[in-house]
Amino acid sequence: MSEHVFKGIDIVGTSDQSFTHAVEVAIERARQTLRHLSWFVVTEQRGGLREGRIEYQVTLRVFFRIEDGE
Numbered sequence: 001m002s003e004h005v006f007k008g009i010d011i012v013g014t015s016d017q018s019f020t021h022a023v024e025v026a027i028e029r030a031r032q033t034l035r036h037l038s039w040f041v042v043t044e045q046r047g048g049l050r051e052g053r054i055e056y057q058v059t060l061r062v063f064f065r066i067e068d069g070e
Contacts, residue, residue: 005065006066007064008062008063009061010043010060010061011026011059011060011062012057012058012059012060013057013060014057016056019045022056022058023042023058026058027040034062035064035067036064036065036066037062038064038065039062040060040061040062042058042059042060043059043061044059
């Protein structure tokens, strides 16, 4: 049986298209710098107005496995 430890951090994604796209933007960016991403939880959705246009904002808590020796 394997035993792992995970760490969670909060990130925020934004999009001018949708909440779903804001999630995809955030996850794609996290993948560029974090290894062993395992899951995420959407903790907040909100919107902003930027020059009269809607901006979708999503706060995620992403979890990744801590490597041995870290």
